[in-house]
Amino acid sequence: MLGAREAARRLAGTRRLLARDDVDYVSIKVSATVAPHSPWAFDEAVDDIVEALTPLFAEAAAATPAKFVNLDMEEYKDLDLTIAVFQRILDQPSLRGLEAGIVLQAYLPDALGAYLRLREWARERIAAGGAGIKVRIVKGANLPMERVDASLHDWPLATWHSKQATDTNYKRVLDAALRPDSIAAVRIGVAGHNLFDLAYARHLATTRGVEHGVEFEMLLGMAPAQAEAVRRDVGGLLLYTPVVAASDFDSAIAYLVRRLEEGAASENFMSAVFELADSEQLFARERDRFLASLADVDDAVPTPHRVQDRTRTPAPVEPGFRNAPDTDPAVAVNRAWARAALERSRTTRLGSATVEASRVPDAAGVGRVLATARAASASWAGLGAVGRAEVLHRAGELLDARRGELIEIMAAEGGKTVDQSDPEVSEAIDFAHYYAERGRELEHLDGAEFVPAQVTLVVPPWNFPLAIPAGSTLAALASGSAVVFKPARRTARTAAVLAEALWEAGVPREVLQFVVLGDASLGQVLIADERVDQVILTGGYETAELFRSFRPGLKLLAETSGKNAIIVTPSADLDLAVRDVAYSAFGHAGQKCSAASLVILVGSVARSRRFREQLLDAVRSMPVGEAADPASRMGPLIAPAEGKLLDALTRLQPGESWLLEPRRLDDDGRLWTPGIKTGVAPGSAFHRVEYFGPVLGIMSARTLDEAIERQNAVDYGLTAGIHSLDAAEVARWIDRVEAGNLYVNRGTTGAIVQRQPFGGWKRSVVGAGAKAGGPNYLLGLGTVRRAVARAADAGSRPRRGSRGSSTRSALAVPTTARSCCALLRATRGHWPTSSASFAM
Numbered sequence: 001m002l003g004a005r006e007a008a009r010r011l012a013g014t015r016r017l018l019a020r021d022d023v024d025y026v027s028i029k030v031s032a033t034v035a036p037h038s039p040w041a042f043d044e045a046v047d048d049i050v051e052a053l054t055p056l057f058a059e060a061a062a063a064t065p066a067k068f069v070n071l072d073m074e075e076y077k078d079l080d081l082t083i084a085v086f087q088r089i090l091d092q093p094s095l096r097g098l099e100a101g102i103v104l105q106a107y108l109p110d111a112l113g114a115y116l117r118l119r120e121w122a123r124e125r126i127a128a129g130g131a132g133i134k135v136r137i138v139k140g141a142n143l144p145m146e147r148v149d150a151s152l153h154d155w156p157l158a159t160w161h162s163k164q165a166t167d168t169n170y171k172r173v174l175d176a177a178l179r180p181d182s183i184a185a186v187r188i189g190v191a192g193h194n195l196f197d198l199a200y201a202r203h204l205a206t207t208r209g210v211e212h213g214v215e216f217e218m219l220l221g222m223a224p225a226q227a228e229a230v231r232r233d234v235g236g237l238l239l240y241t242p243v244v245a246a247s248d249f250d251s252a253i254a255y256l257v258r259r260l261e262e263g264a265a266s267e268n269f270m271s272a273v274f275e276l277a278d279s280e281q282l283f284a285r286e287r288d289r290f291l292a293s294l295a296d297v298d299d300a301v302p303t304p305h306r307v308q309d310r311t312r313t314p315a316p317v318e319p320g321f322r323n324a325p326d327t328d329p330a331v332a333v334n335r336a337w338a339r340a341a342l343e344r345s346r347t348t349r350l351g352s353a354t355v356e357a358s359r360v361p362d363a364a365g366v367g368r369v370l371a372t373a374r375a376a377s378a379s380w381a382g383l384g385a386v387g388r389a390e391v392l393h394r395a396g397e398l399l400d401a402r403r404g405e406l407i408e409i410m411a412a413e414g415g416k417t418v419d420q421s422d423p424e425v426s427e428a429i430d431f432a433h434y435y436a437e438r439g440r441e442l443e444h445l446d447g448a449e450f451v452p453a454q455v456t457l458v459v460p461p462w463n464f465p466l467a468i469p470a471g472s473t474l475a476a477l478a479s480g481s482a483v484v485f486k487p488a489r490r491t492a493r494t495a496a497v498l499a500e501a502l503w504e505a506g507v508p509r510e511v512l513q514f515v516v517l518g519d520a521s522l523g524q525v526l527i528a529d530e531r532v533d534q535v536i537l538t539g540g541y542e543t544a545e546l547f548r549s550f551r552p553g554l555k556l557l558a559e560t561s562g563k564n565a566i567i568v569t570p571s572a573d574l575d576l577a578v579r580d581v582a583y584s585a586f587g588h589a590g591q592k593c594s595a596a597s598l599v600i601l602v603g604s605v606a607r608s609r610r611f612r613e614q615l616l617d618a619v620r621s622m623p624v625g626e627a628a629d630p631a632s633r634m635g636p637l638i639a640p641a642e643g644k645l646l647d648a649l650t651r652l653q654p655g656e657s658w659l660l661e662p663r664r665l666d667d668d669g670r671l672w673t674p675g676i677k678t679g680v681a682p683g684s685a686f687h688r689v690e691y692f693g694p695v696l697g698i699m700s701a702r703t704l705d706e707a708i709e710r711q712n713a714v715d716y717g718l719t720a721g722i723h724s725l726d727a728a729e730v731a732r733w734i735d736r737v738e739a740g741n742l743y744v745n746r747g748t749t750g751a752i753v754q755r756q757p758f759g760g761w762k763r764s765v766v767g768a769g770a771k772a773g774g775p776n777y778l779l780g781l782g783t784v785r786r787a788v789a790r791a792a793d794a795g796s797r798p799r800r801g802s803r804g805s806s807t808r809s810a811l812a813v814p815t816t817a818r819s820c821c822a823l824l825r826a827t828r829g830h831w832p833t834s835s836a837s838f839a840m
Contacts, residue, residue: 002035002036002617003035003619003620004035005617005620006035010033011028011034011056013245014033015055015056018056019059023067024067025067025068025238026067026070027069027072027101027240029071029072029073029074030049030053030071030078031074033053034053035621036633037049037631038417038418038623038633040329040335040339040417040419040630041631042084042332042335044631046085046088049081050085050089054095057069058094058095061094061097068101070103070136071100071101071102073102073138074142075145075146076108076110076146076149076330077149077330079110079114083114086102090125090130090133091125096125096128096130096131099132099133099134100133100134101133101135101189102118102133102134102135102136103136104136104173105138105140106169106170107139107143107169108159109159109160110158110304112169112172113302113304115137115173115177116301118133118135118186119182119185126184132187133185133187134187135177135186135187135189136188136189137177137191139170140159141258141259146158153325153328154326154426155308156306157305158306158330164292164293170192171197171200171294172302174200174204175204178204178205178214179208179210180208180209184213186213188213188214189214189216189217189238190216192217192218193226193270194269194286195226195276200290201214201216202233216237217238217239218238218239219240220239220240222259222263222270223270242256272286306330308327308331309331309334310327310333310337310403311333314401317433321754323430323752324400324425324430324433325426326426327403327418327422337404338407338630341418342407342418342627342629342630343628345412346628348408350408350496351409351495351497352493352496354496354497354514355493358514358516359516360522361518362522366526366529367529369513369515370455370484370529370532372510373455373482373484374455374531376510376511377454380480380482380508381452381454384443385439385440385442385443385480388436388439389440389478390506391505391506392432392433392439392477393432395432395501395505396433396436398501398504398505399428400429405497406494406498407421407422409493409497410465411627413490414462414465414491414627415626415636415638415670416588417588417635418630419633423750424464424467425467427466427467428466428467428471428498430753430773431474431475431753431773432470432474434773435471435778438478438777439479447786448785448786449784449786450782450783451785452481452782453476453479453533453555453781454482454533455482455532456479456482456484456534456536457484457486457526457532457534457536458473458476458484458486458536459486459547460495461488461538462488463588463592463638464538464592465494465495466494469485469487472538473498475772475778476781477507479778479781479782485499486515486516486517490638491638495514496514499514524550528550528551534555534557535547535556535558536557536781537556539560540560541561541763541764544560556767559593559760559764559772560764560766563598563689563690563715564595564596564597564719564748565596565710565711565720566580566600566720566743567600567704567721567723568581568722568723569605569723569724569729570604571726572724572725574605574608574614576723577611577723578614578615578618579618580721580723580746580748581696582619582622583749584596584721584747584749585597585599585674585696586622587749588634590674590693591637591638591692591693592749593764594718594719594749594751594758595748595749596721596747596748596749597695597696598687598699598711599615599699600710600711601700602700602701602702602704602707603701603703606701612659612698615676620660622634622673624671625671626671634674634694636666636671641672642669644689645693649675649693649694650662652677653680653681654684655680655684656677656679656697658675658677659678660673660674660676662674662694674694674695676695677696677698678697682713687713688714705736708732708736711739712736712737715762715763716763717739717760717761717762718739718760718761718764719741719742719749719760720737720738720741720743721746721747721748722737722742723745724745725745738761739761739764740758740764741758741759741760752773753773756773757772758772758773759772767780768780
């Protein structure tokens with residue numbers, strides 16, 4: 001993860017290289033020379049990058065003869081950005097006479113369309129008196145990264161799904177580019193090591209008379225004998241090689257390893273290159289692959305795989321469950337859609353009318369609410385799991401359709417930036433569909449019957465103003481219970497928009513009652529009333545204790561506080577660790593129960609100047625601002641800092657020092673730059689206390705075991721992380737760490753329904769401990785009793801005397817059901833003995 005300082009240092013190094021007399025060509029990536037920008041602030045990012053890179057291009061133009069700058073491509077998300085930057089720079093009057101280059105990756109279906117747009121622009125540039133451009137055509141080398149990105153966000157894979165399709169597209173682009181009318185505006189760099197493809201390109205160029213506009217390119221050190229043969233045949237060869245300072249050589253290792261992996265893959269030509277002349281089998285394999293890809297070449301311009309459009313009505317949900325895709329910022333229409341939502345957030349009144357209409361001024365009003373819920377519960381339970389599932393699925397579809405409104409109100413009321421609010425909408429949608437399906441299962445317990453609570457009180461927090469209340473409310477509804485929904489005061493309007501969607505989906509208002517209490521004392525009245533069967537709370541552990549004091553014996557299911565840490569060992573990928581620590585600590589200004597407010601550095605990492613400087617640079621470079629500004633990567637606090645949070649932001653304890661001291665940016669104390677404390681001592685307040693804000697503490701440990709002891713030495717056990725590439729270290733950590741959700745080589749936030757059920761350990765949970773978003777959560781929301789076999793079930797059972805028949809009593813409860821009942825009875829109101837979900 002680059003910070004502004006490191007990005008500037010790298011760019012300055014590239015400029016020094018270009019200034020050398022023996023260097024006339026450099027190739028750089030935007031992502032390697034400019035600090036990360038918010039993907040939602042596309043125009044602002046282009047402006048900043050153009051300003052940063054223009055001096056490099058200007059120096060190339062000023063040289064005699066002019067030198068060459070090539071903009072390389074990396075991830076799919078950088079495609080539009082890199083093209084926009086390239087065109088903006090070369091459209092400047094002072095640079096219109098400069099020829100420069102850009103890379104297109106054939107493993108993207110977008111490649112040919114992008115080439116055609118660049119060609120038209122280049123023709124216009126030439127017509128206006130400017131120079132042409134060069135396009136370097138490669139196949140692409142970031143497929144694992146693209147697969148991970150698509151999987152995490154439930155997006156279509158941006159690349160072609162097969163190597164043959166990529167090879168076909170490579171030839172498709174070459175066919176369009178190696179023509180006289182194309183070469184006149186766009187010279188082509190044919191980059192690759194597949195000798196069949198290079199021969200094909202050479203054939204097209206010579207038969208069409210465009211050799212003068214083609215340059216063949218390979219990587220230095222990759223099959224040098226073959227490279228020399230190509231050079232002799234085509235008359236010249238451009239060799240690419242990474243250039244790093246000796247002090248930064250480890251940065252080249254990832255590049256070299258990636259090339260080795262790529263070359264070793266059996267589907268890659270390089271895996272056969274050294275035996276091609278001697279092995280008829282390998283030669284035939286590569287020949288047949290070439291011919292198969294060539295046979296598929298056509299005149300079509302493929303369309304991108306990533307075409308999500310949030311301005312369109314979402315497609316109906318298919319049967320079963322699949323996670324909702326997050327909004328894709330790589331798609332231009334989505335960026336405009338999100339920007340419009342943020343602009344509306346400045347003046348939005350969403351939810352206001354419902355909040356006003358739902359105020360309950362006194363204890364009598366509370367009584368009426370509970371009487372209504374109690375009376376309505378029987379009809380909702382009687383609707384049956386199938387009927388309730390239909391309603392919940394409609395609710396999920398409505399939440400999907402209102403994604404823009406939900407982002408709008410969360411920005412206005414909760415200070416959430418789009419990168420925080422959009423996944424929260426996805427999570428709320430997932431809860432609706434997932435619990436709809438899990439609710440169906442409650443009617444098919446083998447030998448047992450699920451009995452829902454009549455009235456469930458839902459008390460959510462403000463930091464996840466949509467996803468957590470949605471999960472709690474939808475779970476209770478799916479189980480067959482009526483719900484009294486008391487929102488967090490600071491985000492009541494967001495909760496109101498959620499309630500409106502559920503009502504519109506078909507949940508009766510008597511079954512789901514949204515209540516805004518007139519004063520705090522009414523909360524005690526509500527909780528203490530015996531007509532409330534259970535409470536689902538997400539909040540502080542102290543709040544859970546307070547609720548229990550209102551009513552001893554209360555069935556309370558609570559996810560409470562967290563004091564979470566990430567361990568970084570000497571075996572870690574430090575670049576990845578910096579990224580994940582920074583995001584886990586400062587996403588939503590650190591106001592997440594799952595946020596990592598501690599990083600524990602083991603052994604040599606604790607002494608690593610590089611790690612600390614990179615972390616400092618990354619965090620210091622985060623733009624802080626209002627959520628309505630799409631460029632903001634860290635938004636405001638929910639309220640002015642006060643109490644223990646203000647103390648954490650402004651004071652140091654003995655032995656601590658500021659690696660990065662927070663600064664208040666506004667008058668009322670809601671906007672703060674992030675802070676990093678170093679020297680946090682074991683057992684100190686910052687080690688043990690949850691502060692819920694943008695402050696990260698650094699601890700050190702001599703060994704992994706000592707680090708685990710410090711990670712466990714808190715009262716809470718919600719999330720925990722480790723960064724290590726040593727499998728034995730990871731296994732040891734998993735065996736010993738005390739937390740509900742464990743994260744390996746990734747951040748500690750962002751649990752996804754079904755994939756990573758969420759819940760804690762120790763003081764991070766009260767009640768049965770079943771995890772939200774997991775397969776057993778609904779079972780904890782009612783009681784399970786033995787049931788007499790129903791006649792309707794007889795058809796699904798083996799016939800008497802047939803193979804597999806059972807002679808047990810119809811009243812017998814199978815082991816799984818008995819265990820479930822025992823677990824629910826034994827753990828009600830107590831800590832679970834163990835609980836963990838893993839994300840790697």
